[in-house]
Amino acid sequence: MATQRDKSHRPRRPAEPAGGAAATNQEISAVLQEYAELLAITGGQQFKVRVYDKAARAVGGCPTEVSGLDIKDLQAIPNVGKSIAGKISEYVATGTIGALEELRAKVPAGVRALTEIPTLGPKRALELYEELRVSSVAELEQAVRAEELRGLRGFGPKAEENILHGIELLKHAAGRVSLDAAMGLADRVVGHLAALDECGRCEYAGSLRRMRETIGDIDVLAASSDAEPLMDAFVSFAEAPEVIAHGPTKTSIRTTGGLQVDLRVVPPDAWGAALLYFTGSKPHNIRIREIAQRAGLKLSEYGLFDVETGDLVVSETEEDVYERLGLPWIPPTLREDRGEVEAARRGELPAVVTERDIRGDLHTHTNLTDGLASADDMVSAAASRGYRYYAITDHAPNLFMQRMSDDKILAQREQVRKLQARRPRMRLLHGTELNIDPDGDVDWPPEFLAGFDLCVASIHSHFTQPRDQLTRRLVRACENPYVDIIGHPTARLIGKRPPIDVDWDEVFAACARTGTAVEINSFPDRLDLPDTLITRARQRGVKFAVDTDAHAEVHLAFLRYGVGTAQRGWVTSDDVINTWPLKRLRAFLRHRASH
Missing domain, CATH: 3.30.460.10 (Beta Polymerase, domain 2)
Structure with missing residues (x-):
């Protein structure tokens, strides 16, 4: 079976062109990505497919609104040449691209439907259409369950299993x-x-x-x-x-x-009760209403009322409602009926980490590998966020398509030193994102790794290894003294690729034993670790790094999603190494390397 590779950070395809509204960068990015995929299906030149794929990523990460740019400015975007700039302008002006419509016409609608299955590539979708004449996801699912794929080359039981899993992912993500x-x-x-x-x-x-x-x-709530x-x-x-x-x-x-x-829209004096009610979750609201009922009160979106008299008790703020029920204010990210009400009653709610607590980002990329912005631009964007420290962690050489070499990474280290002289208020850290190979080894020997300020290590391939091999693979990475952080640990892509199958209790035990931090990756396609696994890791005393995995300046703002995910796992600021002062962080990193 062909080796699986990481295809993260790809834009999602919009349901329809932008129409009358100004096209967003993500919409334009998705259109270019669709163009690349249709080229691949119709046998277009591979280099052209790569060009459009890179242009899609560049537009998605552009810090300015592309729809307002002229042809000349569009061509200043990395990987956007004259032809692609013309297509972007055409889409912004008309809501469509003539060349894209021609490609769409060449590809049967059934094939396009099959390409939405996360685990099925465009070429295999076309093959299944031509061989079995299946033209919908439902028809393909029926064909798989009837074992009709068994006679096709390359479609054995494992392929069938992957297709069915992809169909389940697609169903779950629908709408x-x-x-x-x-x-x-x-x-x-x-x-x-x-x-x-x-x-x-x-x-x-x-x-x-x-x-x-x-x-x-x-759901949007307004008071007026x-x-x-x-x-x-x-x-x-x-x-x-x-x-x-x-x-x-x-x-x-x-x-x-x-x-x-x-x-x-609710009256201003009902704001707090309405905000609590419409924030949910439903199970959390049920718990709150039960407390109200036991106190002879009734809670609705209009307020907290006395059951006997019908009088309004409180309603203006969420804090007022919670306080009247004998509870502190519960952060919205905790309201999932996972024990937060009981913890609040006991006075044991955690002071969850906030975006303001984050002092720096420890996992980011530049255009030396698959990033879209220069190191200078990324550092400037980080400085504008008021960070106390910031790490550049481009990919290592074992992710071959990134074409990293010893000379390139050492030249970047010198560049970081020069940038540091211009940024005395923010400490720059030169790191790398290592690849956790199938046996748990990482790029570069120990003597070379010793030159980095920090190392993130991630799984980028061989996602379908057996459970025991994947578990041992991560444990070995934790045991490497130069690995400080396990990046996007489950390797999932939400709605596109499932998490790897791992004994997480064993992995978290290894992280706690070795002092290896686990990443909470803020990239919206990842949000990895997921909140439920964060809870399990935290209970074992594991420390976290809430990072963006930014590949462009605009991605640094994704931090809000990682922090929200961390909050859902009840993580406090002390649990997160990049909330720590630089001196404490450096001591943590040196401690890892000294083992």
Whole structure:
């Protein structure tokens, strides 16, 4: 079976072109990615496929809005030449690309449907269509279960298992979007409404406020004594071509990307109760209502009321409602009925880590490997965030497609030293992201690794090894004295690739024993470790690094998603090594290397 390779940080394809609304960088990126995939399916030249793939990534990581650039400025984006710049301009102006439509016409709709299966590449999708004439995911699933693939070359039982797993991933992700896509849309909606004079307060609620890893729809809550102007502004939102319902207290729209957004407007004095109610989760709200009932109270989105008299007790702030029920305020990211109510009653809620606690980023990339920005630009972007320290950790040579060499990494180390002289307020760390090979070894010998300030080690291939081999592979990496952090430990890509099958208790025990930190990767496609595994690791005393794995300047802002994921795992600032002062962090890194 062919070796699997990491295809992270790929943009998602939009359901439809941008239409009347200004095209976002992610939309344009997704269109270019689709063009690359259709080229691959139709037998286009491989170098051309790579060019469009790189251009898609470059546009997705561009720090400025691409839709406002002219042809000349578009060509200044890395990997965007004259032809691609012309296609971008065409898409921005018309909502489509003629050459893309021609490619779409060459590929049967059934093949395009099959390419949505995360574990099935475009060429194999075309092969299955041509051999079996399956033209939908449902038909392919039926063919697999009927063992109709067994007669095809390269489609044995393991391939069948992978396809079925990919179909399950696709079903689970149906109708859901990544956290960053939902957050970006919610921020734009909230900004649109908050600018109105009639809007007293406005905030997103629901699973987005709880920082779930994928979002099905967006709940927005506003406080106003005059709801009509807010509802009118909401239905006129540029990204909302469809109004599902338009009422005095609730209005629903569907965006150009197919996502439903619900707006609820409540009186200003009901804000706290409504925010608590619409944030959820449902099981958490049930627990809160049970406490209210035992106290002779009734909790709704309009307030906390006395059952006997019907009088309003409190409603203006969430803190007021929780306090009246004998509880401290519970952070939204903890409201999943995982023991947070009981911990609150005992006074044992953790002071979870916040974005303000993070002093630096310990896992980032530059254009020396697969990043999109220079070291100088990445360092400048980090400095603008007020970081006390910042690490550059480009890929090591065993990830062959990155073409790293000893000379290149040593030249970068010298460049980092020069950049340090210009940034005296921020300590620059020169590191690397090592590859954990199938047997648990990493790139470079010990004497070379000793020259780095820190080393992240990650799995980038051979994801389907047996459980015991994968477990031993990670344990061996932890036991390497030069490995400081295990990067994106489960190697999952949300909705695209499942997590590796590992005995996590054994791995976390090894991390605790060796003092190896575990990464909470903030990249929205990863959010890795997931929150449930974070909890298990924390219970074993494991330390964490909340990093962005940034491949562009704009990716540094992904930190908010990693912090939210860490909070969902009940992580405190002391649990996170990149909240520590530089002196403590350096002592931790030196301690690892001295073993």
